[in-house]
Amino acid sequence: MNVLQEIIPNVKNMKQLQNLVLARRASQIKEELRQSEFSNLCFKFTCSQRVRKPFKEVINVSWGDAHKTGMKPLSFVQQVLAACLYPQLVNSDRLPVGVRQRAQSLLKGCDGGSVGSYTATRGISERVHRVSEFITRRDGGAPSYPENIFISPGSQWNILNVLVNSEASHRTGVLTPVPCYSIALMSIRGLGAVTVPYNLNEEQGWELQVEELHRALESAKGVCNPVALYVINPGNPAGYVQSRKSIQEVIQFVSEKRLFLLADEVYQDCVHGENSEFVSYKRVLAEMGPPLSDTVELASFHSASKGFMGECGLRGGYVELVNLDLAVMKYIYKLFSTDACAPVLGQFALDMMMKPPQPGDPSYPLYSMETQHIRTTLVHNVKRVLEVVNNLPGFCCQPVKGVFAFPRLHLPPKAIQKAKEMGMQPDAFYCMRLLEEAGVIVSPGCDYGQKEGTHHIRFYIMTPEDTMEEVLRRLSSFHTQFMKDFS
Amino acid sequence: REREGARDITNMSQQAANGVPCRGKVLTLDNMNPNVRRVEYAVRGAIVQRAGQIEKELKEGVKKPFTEVIKANIGDAHAMGQKPISFLRQVLALCSYPELLEDNKFPEDAKHRARRILEACGGHSIGAYSASQGIECVRQDVARYIEKRDGGIPSNPDNIYLSTGASDAIVTMLKLLVCGEGRDRTGVMISIPQYPLYSAALADLGAVQISYYLDEDKCWSLDVAELKRAVDAARQHCNPRVLCIINPGNPTGQVQSRQCIEDVIRFAKEEHLFLMADEVYQDNVYAEGCKFHSFKKVLFEMGPAYSSTVEMASFHSTSKCYMGECGFRGGYMEVINMDPEVKAQLTKLVSVRLCPPVPGQALLDLVVNPPQPDEPSYNTFMKERTAVLAALAEKARLTEQIFNEVPGVTCNPVQGAMYTFPRIALPQKAIDKAKEEGQVPDMFYCMRLLEEEGICLVPGSGFGQREGTFHFRMTILPPTEKLKIVLQKISDFHVRFTQEFS
Numbered sequence: 003m004n005v006l007q008e009i010i011p012n013v014k015n016m017k018q019l020q021n022l023v024l025a026r027r028a029s030q031i032k033e034e035l036r037q038s039e040f041s042n043l044c045f046k047f048t049c050s051q052r053v054r055k056p057f058k059e060v061i062n063v064s065w066g067d068a069h070k071t072g073m074k075p076l077s078f079v080q081q082v083l084a085a086c087l088y089p090q091l092v093n094s095d096r097l098p099v100g101v102r103q104r105a106q107s108l109l110k111g112c113d114g115g116s117v118g119s120y121t122a123t124r125g126i127s128e129r130v131h132r133v134s135e136f137i138t139r140r141d142g143g144a145p146s147y148p149e150n151i152f153i154s155p156g157s158q159w160n161i162l163n164v165l166v167n168s169e170a171s172h173r174t175g176v177l178t179p180v181p182c183y184s185i186a187l188m189s190i191r192g193l194g195a196v197t198v199p200y201n202l203n204e205e206q207g208w209e210l211q212v213e214e215l216h217r218a219l220e221s222a223k224g225v226c227n228p229v230a231l232y233v234i235n236p237g238n239p240a241g242y243v244q245s246r247k248s249i250q251e252v253i254q255f256v257s258e259k260r261l262f263l264l265a266d267e268v269y270q271d272c273v274h275g276e277n278s279e280f281v282s283y284k285r286v287l288a289e290m291g292p293p294l295s296d297t298v299e300l301a302s303f304h305s306a307s308k309g310f311m312g313e314c315g316l317r318g319g320y321v322e323l324v325n326l327d328l329a330v331m332k333y334i335y336k337l338f339s340t341d342a343c344a345p346v347l348g349q350f351a352l353d354m355m356m357k358p359p360q361p362g363d364p365s366y367p368l369y370s371m372e373t374q375h376i377r378t379t380l381v382h383n384v385k386r387v388l389e390v391v392n393n394l395p396g397f398c399c400q401p402v403k404g405v406f407a408f409p410r411l412h413l414p415p416k417a418i419q420k421a422k423e424m425g426m427q428p429d430a431f432y433c434m435r436l437l438e439e440a441g442v443i444v445s446p447g448c449d450y451g452q453k454e455g456t457h458h459i460r461f462y463i464m465t466p467e468d469t470m471e472e473v474l475r476r477l478s479s480f481h482t483q484f485m486k487d488f489s
Numbered sequence: 490r491e492r493e494g495a496r497d498i499t500n501m502s503q504q505a506a507n508g509v510p511c512r513g514k515v516l517t518l519d520n521m522n523p524n525v526r527r528v529e530y531a532v533r534g535a536i537v538q539r540a541g542q543i544e545k546e547l548k549e550g551v552k553k554p555f556t557e558v559i560k561a562n563i564g565d566a567h568a569m570g571q572k573p574i575s576f577l578r579q580v581l582a583l584c585s586y587p588e589l590l591e592d593n594k595f596p597e598d599a600k601h602r603a604r605r606i607l608e609a610c611g612g613h614s615i616g617a618y619s620a621s622q623g624i625e626c627v628r629q630d631v632a633r634y635i636e637k638r639d640g641g642i643p644s645n646p647d648n649i650y651l652s653t654g655a656s657d658a659i660v661t662m663l664k665l666l667v668c669g670e671g672r673d674r675t676g677v678m679i680s681i682p683q684y685p686l687y688s689a690a691l692a693d694l695g696a697v698q699i700s701y702y703l704d705e706d707k708c709w710s711l712d713v714a715e716l717k718r719a720v721d722a723a724r725q726h727c728n729p730r731v732l733c734i735i736n737p738g739n740p741t742g743q744v745q746s747r748q749c750i751e752d753v754i755r756f757a758k759e760e761h762l763f764l765m766a767d768e769v770y771q772d773n774v775y776a777e778g779c780k781f782h783s784f785k786k787v788l789f790e791m792g793p794a795y796s797s798t799v800e801m802a803s804f805h806s807t808s809k810c811y812m813g814e815c816g817f818r819g820g821y822m823e824v825i826n827m828d829p830e831v832k833a834q835l836t837k838l839v840s841v842r843l844c845p846p847v848p849g850q851a852l853l854d855l856v857v858n859p860p861q862p863d864e865p866s867y868n869t870f871m872k873e874r875t876a877v878l879a880a881l882a883e884k885a886r887l888t889e890q891i892f893n894e895v896p897g898v899t900c901n902p903v904q905g906a907m908y909t910f911p912r913i914a915l916p917q918k919a920i921d922k923a924k925e926e927g928q929v930p931d932m933f934y935c936m937r938l939l940e941e942e943g944i945c946l947v948p949g950s951g952f953g954q955r956e957g958t959f960h961f962r963m964t965i966l967p968p969t970e971k972l973k974i975v976l977q978k979i980s981d982f983h984v985r986f987t988q989e990f991s
Contacts, residue, residue: 010668013834022840025620067618070611079616084586088578096592113560113568118814120565122541123533155653155818155846164521168695188841229515260515299515313616315847317653317818327514333525339533340689342654345846346816351616 012194019184020430021064021445027434028060028443035059057441061473063461064445066238066405068312071465073376078369079311079354082108083347086117100365108350117346123339125153125320129349133320136356137284144288150324152334153344153352155317159189160337161301164330165229165262166193175226176264177218179210181408181450181458183238183266196226201453204410207400208242212251219259230262231255236269236280239450239460241402243278249286253298263300268319269404271309271355272464274381278403284324300324306351308405310373312464318348376464380405383463383470390474396485405464408447411457417488429457432484440480442473527692531685531951536935537562540945555943559975561963562945564739564907566813566877569966574812574873576866577855580606584615584851598864606851615847621840623651623821624847627854631821634857639786644823650835651821651853653845655769655806658822660690662802665835666731666763667696676727678719678762680711682910682952682960684739697727702955705912708901709741713752720760732762737770737781737905740952740962742885744779744904750787757799764801769820772810775882776904785825801825807852809907811877819849819856881907884965884972891976895983903965910949910962913983919990931959937986942978 035055062070069075078101085091085105092102092109111128113119124130130148137146154160166174174195178187179202190197200218202208210233222228233252235244244252256263265283273280284302288295305319323331358373359365384402391399391409399409413428421431429446436442436459447458463470518526537560544558560568567573576599583589583603590600609626611617622628628651632644652658667675676697679687691698701719703709716732723729734753736745745753757764766784774781785803789796807819824832859874860866885903892900892911900911915930923933931948939945949960967975 010665013665013838016837016841018837019840022837065611065618067611069614069617072612075614075616080586084582084589087585088582091582094594096589096594112816113565114570116567116573116816118566118573118812118816119568120563120815155842163693164525165516167520167522169523170520185841185843192838192841229520262515307618311616314618315610315614315616315844317844317846325514327517329518330514330516330521333518333521333528336528336530336534337525337693340528340530340656340686340693342533342656342815342818345653345818345849347848348846 012192016188016192019188019449020427020433021184021449023430024064024433024437024443024445025062028062028437031055031437031441032060055441056439057476060437060441060443061469061476062443063463063465063473064443066308066462066464067314068376068462068464069314071462072469073312073379073464073466074372075313076311076369076372078104078359078365078372079313079351082354083350086347086350089115098364100359100363104354104365108353112346117350119346121343121346121349123335123343124148124151125344125349126346129153129353132353132356133322137282137322141282141285141288144285146284146322149331150326151320151322152338153318153320153349154338154341155319155344155348160334160341161264161321161323162189162193162195163337164334166190166195167229168194170227172227175222175228177215177222177228177231177261178451179232179234179237181239181447181452182232183234184449186232186234186266187451190232196222198222198226198228199451202237202240202242204240204400204453204456208237208240210244210248210252212255215252215255228259228261230264232264232266233283234266235283236267236273236404237406238266238269238404239406239408239445239447239458240400241404241406241408242400243273243280243403246281246286249281249283250290253283253287253290253294257294257298263298265300265302267302268305268308270304272380272405273403274377274384275401275403284322287324297325299326306348306355309355310376311351311355313348313351316348316351317345318350318352319344320352379467380464382467383465386470386474387463390478394478394481397481402463405462406460407463408458408460411447411459413457414485414488417484420488427457429459432457433459435484436477436480439483440476442476442480524693524695528689529685529692529951530689531947532563534947534951536932536939536945536947539936540939543939543943553943554941558939558943558945559967559971560945561967561975562947564809564964564966565815566809566907566966567815569964570968570971571813571877571966572873573814574870574877576860576870576873577812577814577852579866580855581848581851584848587613596865598860598866602855602858606854610847615851617847619651619844619847619850621842621844622836623649623845624850624854627651627850628821630854630858631823635783635785635823639783639789642786642789644785648824648827649821650824650839651819651845651850652839653820653842653849654808654815654818655767655804655820655822656686657818657842657845658802658804658820659686659765659767661835661838662765662822663690663694663696663731665831665838667691667694669728672726673728675731676723676729677731677733678716678723678729679733680735680738680953682740682949682954683733684735684767685951687733688953697723699723699727699729700953703738703741703743705901705955705958708904709738709743709910711743711745711749711753713756716753716756720762729760730763731765732757732760733765733767734784735767736784737768737773739767739770739906740908740910741901742903742906742908742910743901744774744776744781747780747782747787750782750784751791754784754788754791754795754799757801758795764799766801766803768803769806769809770906771805772878773881773907774905775885776902779904781905785823788825796826798826800827802827807849807856810856811874812852812856813877814852817849817852818846819853820845821853880969881965884969885909887969887972888963888965888976891973891980895980897987898980898983907964907966908962909965910952910960912949913959913961914987915959916987916990919986922990931961934959934986935961938979938982942982944975944978946979
């Protein structure tokens with residue numbers, strides 16, 4: 003008899019991401035390709051065994067992971083971490099002097115001088131200070147206090163746990179954008195809370211319109227008790243950057259409606275293009291002055307997984323909590339303490355992101371060259387993506403100001419019908435066909451939520467230029483054929 | 490924090506002065522998740538925060554009767570001066586900066602492993618996300634390690650989930666297991682004393698904690714009759730579904746006999762309980778006649794009636810044993826006999842935290858795949874590993890010996906793990922004084938020790954203990970010479986304290 007037949011409904015209700023289904027199929031295809039190549043080499047094939055794929059390898063642009071897509075990691079970061087891991091390197095000439103200096107300084111903050119020891123709950127004190135200095139600098143002097151900062155593995159969700167009250171008479175609600183980062187939706191639902199969707203306006207470049215926030219809040223009446231508003235700026239999956247005015251409106255809204263503000267800002271370093279400057283929620287809040295600046299309760303998230311470093315695997319990020327009740331902060335601290343601490347290498351990566359090599363530092367020239375190359379690549383890729391995608395019939399893409407393209411697909415009715423027959427969402431069906439026929443993995447819009455009747459795909463554009471060209475080539479050719487097949 | 494508080498108060502009075510109504514906070518103690526208010530984690534609790542303050546004061550030049558704070562509260566070997574294992578760090582450095590693979594200062598076996606790990610990483614970088622369940626080749630290596638450890642009993646890599654320390658996997662399993670309302674609410678059995686991650690997780694999840702007492706007079710052994718008592722009583726008010734065992738024990742250090750493990754498995758089967766076997770200290774076994782037996786091995790040796798039915802998860806970590814690499818947050822769990830549909834839910838659940846830290850996964854790979862006798866790094870590796878474990882064994886023995894010489898302190902043999910959990914006799918006057926100050930007696934004792942000697946321990950109340958008894962948990966990790974001094978200081982303190990309150 004199985005003990006585990008009954009599973010907590012919250013977990014069961016978390017939607018299985020199509021992205022993972024695609025990933026599994028991609029693994030199978032990779033294996034088939036590998037075997038096919040092997041059997042080709044051995045001249046041992048039969049017609050039934052041979053996999054006739056018109057591609058030799060699968061390209062995965064569905065993850066927001068620069069290293070995975072082939073971007074070269076920053077030398078400074080790799081070298082510093084190596085020296086921290088194996089301190090014999092600090093005393094040798096093998097690594098540049100700037101690297102050795104940084105490693106020494108980082109190791110000083112570790113108990114026993116080792117990256118293997120636990121750290122204080124909110125992170126190594128010097129690293130936490132570094133984060134607060136970064137925030138203050140970034141926000142034009144608006145002060146940031148170390149006591150309000152927690153370094154955590156990736157962009158952490160302990161704060162959500164505190165907000166969701168499962169014993170209240172009504173279920174906790176969190177307003178979430180449509181479309182929305184899928185993991186956020188899963189986290190909220192996994193805790194037993196309800197997501198209350200507010201639609202971003204696609205035709206207006208995915209603008210967040212405050213009337214829509216009002217409508218969403220109204221729709222929650224009688225359904226749940228909304229306690230928080232989750233915003234993503236810069237956007238994911240949609241590539242927008244909020245204007246200062248928009249941010250002010252959101253702040254006014256949460257203050258008026260007494261909502262906790264969750265600002266996911268992990269893509270703040272990846273912004274490019276005209277009229278797209280990132281300004282943080284914290285900064286705008288501070289500049290709006292009292293009473294708002296002293297009362298609006300805000301959690302801002304950032305991460306070393308994104309930006310130029312793209313060190314996703316190290317799991318280093320932070321949350322800054324502003325204007326929270328001090329008694330509640332004590333419990334948040336306790337909650338974080340049960341997770342022990344963030345991985346030390348992740349804390350170090352975050353430190354390097356908060357304070358990269360500066361002009362005049364020996365490490366600066368190489369660092370500057372490498373980050374410039376990343377910037378150039380991104381700008382080039384964005385241009386190419388918009389050129390190609392907007393010229394394909396049945397495809398249209400809003401301006402991309404971040405690292406994801408989220409073009410809209412206008413699928414022919416026959417394709418939608420076929421998808422229905424197969425029990426799939428139309429854009430998931432499109433993505434599966436794209437994988438099978440062209441060896442490219444992108445994410446379907448259904449994973450993020452989208453306006454009823456619309457379909458999208460999301461793909462990452464922080465890839466080497468020739469990879470992006472190949473992706474666009476395969477996508478164009480597949481898309482043209484697909485539209486023809488289902489016309 | 491003081492500044493923030495000051496600003497808060499000033500602002501509120503200003504608002505009041507301006508006639509603006511003082512609106513309360515949006516997120517308050519009253520409307521926050523009530524479960525979170527029940528969470529306590531003594532290992533990083535109030536006494537540790539006070540220790541941190543004292544350290545700061547010392548740095549600022551404040552005069553104290555001691556020059557440093559000795560943090561014997563947390564099982565952190567490197568913090569106490571234990572040196573990392575060279576081989577492990579060499580491979581990790583190579584993984585971090587692959588150009589070092591050209592450097593002839595690194596041995597071939599280290600380079601070989603680094604190349605293999607990098608090959609398995611996205612973009613050949615440890616900075617890329619891995620699959621949420623963990624890098625496949627690492628899971629395969631973990632499975633092979635388990636098979637070797639357990640005398641050939643098969644282990645399927647698909648049943649291995651890599652995690653952010655063992656804690657992450659433990660909490661994930663509990664998240665999966667805790668459900669129901671009222672009388673059907675999941676009950677989870679855990680020992681008294683226990684590692685307070687369990688009580689914290691149960692509080693956070695709103696599960697019912699079912700405590701079973703370990704027998705202090707019998708070296709903290711586990712008695713199935715006591716398990717039965719606890720579960721029967723619990724059935725009145727909840728639905729017992731899980732039995733958690735920590736072996737070797739934390740804080741007790743007890744290493745379970747094979748017979749005991751068999752009895753526990755039999756009990757779990759009879760009572761339809763999911764077994765969670767926390768085995769993170771599996772290499773830390775010191776006492777004569779004690780041996781680590783994995784729950785999985787014993788389960789399978791009991792034959793198919795058990796091995797094909799009892800559902801279980803075993804946990805391991807890179808934070809303990811001879812590695813002591815706490816800062817990497819590496820670990821895994823192996824699930825046995827899990828329903829495939831439930832396993833699909835588990836796989837979905839772990840995807841929410843994206844992936845465990847990749848350096849921790851790489852480290853775990855080395856732990857389960859260490860240098861072999863025919864490899865260049867073998868001798869150094871074995872020398873370092875043996876030295877660490879031998880030092881711990883000696884410190885375990887020394888601790889038991891010295892503490893048992895102090896009247897009023899009774900110390901069970903430290904059979905394994907990294908801690909001692911001695912019982913302390915507290916005079917009634919001390920207990921009364923503690924009450925006056927609003928403190929639990931053993932916290933009062935430990936706070937005094939901290940203030941007078943700069944030694945930070947965790948009071949037994951943080952782990953659970955029989956009513957009317959008092960304990961503290963101390964790690965045996967400081968270097969031997971320092972440990973001797975610490976043990977002496979605590980002994981002297983105990984005598985002084987007893988005298989003061991007699």
